[in-house]
Amino acid sequence: MSEANILRSAIKAGELKAVDVSKSYGASHFTKEVVSACSFTIERGKLTVMIGPSGCGKSTLIRLLAGFEKPTTGTITLDGEPVTGPARDRLVLFQETALFPWMTTYDNILYGPRARGEVTQETLKLAEFLLTKVGLQDFRKKYPTQLSGGMQRRAELARAMINNPRIMILDEPFRGLDAMTKELMWEYYSALYEENRRTNFFVTTDIDEAIFLADRLLIMSNIPTKVRAVFEIDLPRPRRLADLIESDRSNQIKMEALSILHGEAMKSFSRGSKAAADFVDAYSKRMAKT
Amino acid sequence: MSAMVAAAPPLTRPTRGAIVIDDVVKIYDPDGAAVMAVDHCSLEIEAGEICMIVGPSGCGKTTLLNAIAGFHEITSGRILLDGEVLCSSEKPKADPGSDRIVVFQNGALFPWKTNLDNVAFGPLMQGQLNKSDALEKARGMMADAGLAGVEHNFPGEVSSGMRRRVEIVRALMNDPKVLLLDEPYRALDSLTKSVMHEALLEIYYKNKVTIFFITHDLEEAIFLGHKVAIMTTRPCKPKKILEVDIPHPRDYSVLTSKHFRELMEETNEAVHEEALKAFAAGEKEG
Amino acid sequence: MTARRKIRLDSVYWRGAISIVVFLVLWQIGSMSKIWIKWEAFEWLRDLLVAFGVKPIYLPWIGAVPAPTEVVAAWAGVLGDPGYWQSWYMSFFRVAAGFFAAMLIGIPFGLLLAVSRPAFGMGFPVFEMLRPIPPLAWVPASILFWPTQEMSIAFVTFLGAFFTIVINVVGGARAIDVRYFQAARSMGSSQSDIFWRIILPGTLPSIVVGSAVGMGITWEVVVAAEMISGGGSQIGGTSGGGLGFFIWNSYVGGSYEQIVVGMISIGIAGFISSELLRSLGKRVTPWLRLR
Amino acid sequence: MSGEPGETRLAESIVDIRGRKRDGHVQGINLTLYRLLQWSRSPRPYLMLIGFALFLGFWYLSVEVWKLPRFREMPGITDVIKEWLSPNPTYGLSLYTEEYYQHIGVSVWRVTQAFFLATVLGVPFGLFLGWSKKFKEYVFPVFETLRPIPILAWVPLAIVMFIASESAVIYLTFLASFFATALNTMLGVESIDESYVRAANCLGASKSQVFRHVIVPGALPFIFTGLQISIGVSWFSLVAAEMVSGQYGLGYVINTSYTMVRYPTIVIGMITLGAVGYVTSAMVRLVGDYLMQWRTRELALGGQ
Numbered sequence A: 001m002s003e004a005n006i007l008r009s010a011i012k013a014g015e016l017k018a019v020d021v022s023k024s025y026g027a028s029h030f031t032k033e034v035v036s037a038c039s040f041t042i043e044r045g046k047l048t049v050m051i052g053p054s055g056c057g058k059s060t061l062i063r064l065l066a067g068f069e070k071p072t073t074g075t076i077t078l079d080g081e082p083v084t085g086p087a088r089d090r091l092v093l094f095q096e097t098a099l100f101p102w103m104t105t106y107d108n109i110l111y112g113p114r115a116r117g118e119v120t121q122e123t124l125k126l127a128e129f130l131l132t133k134v135g136l137q138d139f140r141k142k143y144p145t146q147l148s149g150g151m152q153r154r155a156e157l158a159r160a161m162i163n164n165p166r167i168m169i170l171d172e173p174f175r176g177l178d179a180m181t182k183e184l185m186w187e188y189y190s191a192l193y194e195e196n197r198r199t200n201f202f203v204t205t206d207i208d209e210a211i212f213l214a215d216r217l218l219i220m221s222n223i224p225t226k227v228r229a230v231f232e233i234d235l236p237r238p239r240r241l242a243d244l245i246e247s248d249r250s251n252q253i254k255m256e257a258l259s260i261l262h263g264e265a266m267k268s269f270s271r272g273s274k275a276a277a278d279f280v281d282a283y284s285k286r287m288a289k290t
Numbered sequence B: 001m002s003a004m005v006a007a008a009p010p011l012t013r014p015t016r017g018a019i020v021i022d023d024v025v026k027i028y029d030p031d032g033a034a035v036m037a038v039d040h041c042s043l044e045i046e047a048g049e050i051c052m053i054v055g056p057s058g059c060g061k062t063t064l065l066n067a068i069a070g071f072h073e074i075t076s077g078r079i080l081l082d083g084e085v086l087c088s089s090e091k092p093k094a095d096p097g098s099d100r101i102v103v104f105q106n107g108a109l110f111p112w113k114t115n116l117d118n119v120a121f122g123p124l125m126q127g128q129l130n131k132s133d134a135l136e137k138a139r140g141m142m143a144d145a146g147l148a149g150v151e152h153n154f155p156g157e158v159s160s161g162m163r164r165r166v167e168i169v170r171a172l173m174n175d176p177k178v179l180l181l182d183e184p185y186r187a188l189d190s191l192t193k194s195v196m197h198e199a200l201l202e203i204y205y206k207n208k209v210t211i212f213f214i215t216h217d218l219e220e221a222i223f224l225g226h227k228v229a230i231m232t233t234r235p236c237k238p239k240k241i242l243e244v245d246i247p248h249p250r251d252y253s254v255l256t257s258k259h260f261r262e263l264m265e266e267t268n269e270a271v272h273e274e275a276l277k278a279f280a281a282g283e284k285e286g
Numbered sequence C: 001m002t003a004r005r006k007i008r009l010d011s012v013y014w015r016g017a018i019s020i021v022v023f024l025v026l027w028q029i030g031s032m033s034k035i036w037i038k039w040e041a042f043e044w045l046r047d048l049l050v051a052f053g054v055k056p057i058y059l060p061w062i063g064a065v066p067a068p069t070e071v072v073a074a075w076a077g078v079l080g081d082p083g084y085w086q087s088w089y090m091s092f093f094r095v096a097a098g099f100f101a102a103m104l105i106g107i108p109f110g111l112l113l114a115v116s117r118p119a120f121g122m123g124f125p126v127f128e129m130l131r132p133i134p135p136l137a138w139v140p141a142s143i144l145f146w147p148t149q150e151m152s153i154a155f156v157t158f159l160g161a162f163f164t165i166v167i168n169v170v171g172g173a174r175a176i177d178v179r180y181f182q183a184a185r186s187m188g189s190s191q192s193d194i195f196w197r198i199i200l201p202g203t204l205p206s207i208v209v210g211s212a213v214g215m216g217i218t219w220e221v222v223v224a225a226e227m228i229s230g231g232g233s234q235i236g237g238t239s240g241g242g243l244g245f246f247i248w249n250s251y252v253g254g255s256y257e258q259i260v261v262g263m264i265s266i267g268i269a270g271f272i273s274s275e276l277l278r279s280l281g282k283r284v285t286p287w288l289r290l291r
Numbered sequence D: 001m002s003g004e005p006g007e008t009r010l011a012e013s014i015v016d017i018r019g020r021k022r023d024g025h026v027q028g029i030n031l032t033l034y035r036l037l038q039w040s041r042s043p044r045p046y047l048m049l050i051g052f053a054l055f056l057g058f059w060y061l062s063v064e065v066w067k068l069p070r071f072r073e074m075p076g077i078t079d080v081i082k083e084w085l086s087p088n089p090t091y092g093l094s095l096y097t098e099e100y101y102q103h104i105g106v107s108v109w110r111v112t113q114a115f116f117l118a119t120v121l122g123v124p125f126g127l128f129l130g131w132s133k134k135f136k137e138y139v140f141p142v143f144e145t146l147r148p149i150p151i152l153a154w155v156p157l158a159i160v161m162f163i164a165s166e167s168a169v170i171y172l173t174f175l176a177s178f179f180a181t182a183l184n185t186m187l188g189v190e191s192i193d194e195s196y197v198r199a200a201n202c203l204g205a206s207k208s209q210v211f212r213h214v215i216v217p218g219a220l221p222f223i224f225t226g227l228q229i230s231i232g233v234s235w236f237s238l239v240a241a242e243m244v245s246g247q248y249g250l251g252y253v254i255n256t257s258y259t260m261v262r263y264p265t266i267v268i269g270m271i272t273l274g275a276v277g278y279v280t281s282a283m284v285r286l287v288g289d290y291l292m293q294w295r296t297r298e299l300a301l302g303g304q
Helices: A003-010 A058-066 A105-109 A111-115 A121-133 A149-161 A179-196 A207-213 A241-246 A248-270 A274-289 B061-069 B115-119 B121-126 B131-144 B160-172 B190-207 B218-224 B252-256 B258-280 C003-031 C040-051 C068-079 C082-115 C117-130 C135-145 C149-174 C178-186 C191-232 C242-253 C256-284 D005-014 D025-041 D044-065 D077-085 D098-131 D133-146 D151-161 D165-191 D194-202 D207-245 D250-259 D263-291 D293-301
Strands: A016-025 A032-042 A047-051 A073-078 A090-093 A167-171 A199-204 A216-220 A227-232 B019-028 B035-045 B050-054 B076-081 B084-087 B100-103 B178-182 B210-215 B227-231 B238-243
Touching: A003 A121, A003 A179, A016 A058, A032 A058, A032 A073, A032 A227, A047 A207, A058 A090, A058 A167, A058 A199, A090 A149, A090 C178, A105 A111, A105 A121, A105 A149, A111 C191, A121 A149, A149 A179, A179 A207, A179 A241, A179 B218, A179 B258, A199 A207, A207 A241, A207 A248, A216 A248, A227 A248, A241 B258, A248 B252, B019 B061, B035 B061, B035 B076, B035 B227, B035 B238, B050 B061, B050 B218, B061 B076, B061 B100, B061 B178, B061 B210, B100 B160, B100 D194, B115 B121, B115 B131, B115 B160, B121 B131, B121 B160, B121 D207, B131 B160, B160 B178, B160 B190, B190 B218, B190 B252, B210 B218, B218 B227, B218 B252, B218 B258, B227 B258, B238 B258, B252 B258, C003 C068, C003 D133, C068 C256, C082 C117, C082 C149, C082 C191, C082 C242, C082 C256, C117 C149, C117 D044, C135 C149, C135 C191, C135 D207, C135 D250, C135 D263, C149 C191, C178 C191, C191 C242, C191 C256, C191 D151, C191 D207, C242 C256, C242 D151, C256 D151, D025 D044, D044 D077, D077 D263, D098 D133, D098 D165, D098 D207, D098 D250, D098 D263, D133 D165, D151 D165, D151 D207, D165 D207, D194 D207, D207 D250, D207 D263, D250 D263, D263 D293
Parallel strands: A047 A199, A047 A216, A090 A167, A167 A199, B050 B210, B050 B227, B100 B178, B178 B210
Antiparallel strands: A016 A032, A016 A073, A216 A227, B019 B035, B019 B076, B076 B084, B227 B238
16 A cells, blocks of 8 residues: 555544633733634534634634643533643644754654654655655755755644644744745645645635635634634635636635725724824725725 | 825826846855856836836845845946946945935844934934934824834834834935835735735835835735836846736725736746746755 | 955965964063163153153063063973973863763753753752852862862862853753644653653753853863962962962962963863864754754 | 743733734833732742752751761851851951951952953954954954963962052953953844844945944843853952952952851851842843843833
């Protein structure tokens, strides 16, 4: 059986459910609510994208889903079992790379299996397959600092996939990349998803990225964040950037989503200092037009 | 931001700030191995035009900018500003001056000066204005660009979007002929970026300065530019020049217009090709 | 190597050499001032010195220092004497003993403070209270406490390096980004995994920096301890040997040239040991080198 | 082991989404009050007390109660405290005696002179080392050959050079500080991002204006790191110098109280040295924070 089939057959895509989860920090009169009564489902085998103005509490939500922090109220379950802490079935790709700088690419990828003592012949073959899959076969001995931004992201994808998580969580992973590499990574990542159909939860502030990747789009409100709107993106797969630009359906979704997003972004601006009012001014002019 | 865009006077092109890049070559020799960064590049930018330079990372776009600004030498060829020779094979290094001001990628506002002192820095240094006049003018320009209220904060205390605008205002305080922008909005998230684009156009319509703008983002290039030069991967030279015939003043609705999408398709192919070449060559991030 | 580049490198080398030669020449002239200051051409200089209330027998400060030629002559003389090399060995031995003890105890202690919150809560404030006390202030207490003079010197050198190493290790370990722990934990690492494969390698660069600075301080302390215990002050018992004592002995014996010989020898010894440490540090952290 | 999520997140979320300060100073005071509240409720102060209790307890038990070998000869904690606090101490040195403050005064005055001299000479020297390549190429090699020589190896030569032992002590303390200050100032200048200098050139600043408005403020953080090290190092070499050739000062006190078998005074001298050293370096840090307002505010924003 080729490694690709081993990988595909081993995948047990999970379903992550959040039921009116909320999170606040601090104590006494200094509390600050970041997530309030937020409920949503990340369906099995679907690529769900969450979009919201930057600083609206998305990263806090990711830390709750990954189990690094506990919600103040509400529950999070993966395939029915409650999420108690970080585990291999929910792996996170952070905004900045978390490749271990002191390990070569190969050691980074094999970290998970080695940590759990599950290194078999098959794992090594899988590692080889993943290395070639992400195009880093002749960069195995390099250290992360010697790789470009795009390569680091792909190495991290390989490091996560070898642990075969039931759900992959990505927090604006392509944010630091330049626009061109970013677009290439979109196509690369969505092809990877289409091949394995693992449950993916992708967070971003870029509307084009969201529409290109998503089966289902969650639009989040301003801080304290909750689900403001849900869009089913019924664009055909496999998705190509060229057809995204032409298709009227995707542009129509984009305009609808943008109008809600601007509404939310405006709320976060209007509460700031005088200078923020000018941002609102710029937005209101645009809203008047579209 | 106070003047409504629609009411802005019809756009007249200024007579200064025309740049001619004539057959420029630049060869680096990091520890001996001669690397050609710019390969016989020729490009003409009219006075008051927004010229966008698009190319994959590490392809030598910044080298061109550094040559115009006078930070680096060129190996051969000429660069002219309004007909005067900035640099040529005889005088390989142009001398920096306040007629060509650079806005850097990671920003270069002096973190130890308040935003107001930063903006007033240029005229103060050149002794054009005394302290109180300079601060007065700076306060006016900052208010004009929607930055009233953050004069006495330090750059580290305001958002990155706002820092960008303070830096552009600092440049415009010296009434330059050319603004050289090196991927100024790269680190911003796309919602803030869309606001920055409008703010830049707003300032451009009021100050009529030539803009030499380096970016990776094709959409940003076509939305802002009169002219878009798509560069090859290293060594860089213009591969395709696109005249963007969308009338100014522009605003965000342009993005969803049919004509804009046609322009995107036309250039997307060329840009994609270069990106793949750079991607395959495993170029370390520029 | 293009020609332009080669000249660049040479000129940096030449400029360095010229500046050292000029320094030596000035030093030579200054030290010989005992002779030329008496010539009538420098009559004005003598009046000037008198005006400043300085006896015009030589230039102030530099005049008292032996000239480079005298130092070289003294050094040639000393090279044959086994006592000189013996003091090199003694000093190196003491530095090595104090330094490795500081590494053996300091690194685990630093990691313990960084890893366990209660240990940090209890240990760090006491550590911070003792740290400002200069190591040499411990000499009398150390001589009181330890039976032999050798052990008391080793203890003080140990202290010198210990505080620096611990501070760097604690700082390095606590500066490791929380993302690495989260990533490791979600891939199923146990606590010992996290210690050996995240905390330790993550702290390695700070350990290297801490040890380099610590090495410098051990040399400072050894020299002083040898001087003080070697009769540098009334505390002194028998001669402890070592370069510090060699210098003090030369001073007491009145041969000032040997003082400078001793000083340069210690300078070279210190330089060699920190170079050794730096190359070891590079080999231990390959990922830093390939920035 | 992960960072305290609550506190740093809170500092971020209190400050507006785009990093803008919410409503100025009122926020600052509440924040520090709040941090104090958090600190008192967390286990940290109690652990600290346990730590000190263990250390002092061990000292007391080992010397005075269990009388362990080697520890027996050491001065016990009770003798030290009794000596330190008694109006007429057996060995003439306590909080009430005038001589105690004389020694402190002499030591502090010597460190201040040396530190001031090292700063006035070291900072400009470091700035020029970092600013002009040629100057560095000529001067730095000599600087680097002298630096590895341990400061205390200079003691005999200093005594020979400076007939008066007072100036010998000052010279030694100065030397230690000078190397630390000059080196860190140079590193500071070299750490300044190239684009600041270029931006200043673009804006028409002349070479000297760039030096004043970019190089000096830009190097300030490193300069103060250097000054912190320098004050520490100056105490380090002052003690040794005073031990070998001083008539007054804390180093001299520690040294003579050993030879005159006044053991508790040794410990008093050590503790005083530690305290005075701590206070002087804290002062350097305060001056640094004051001069670098922009850094302190930036760090506060980041929740430090």
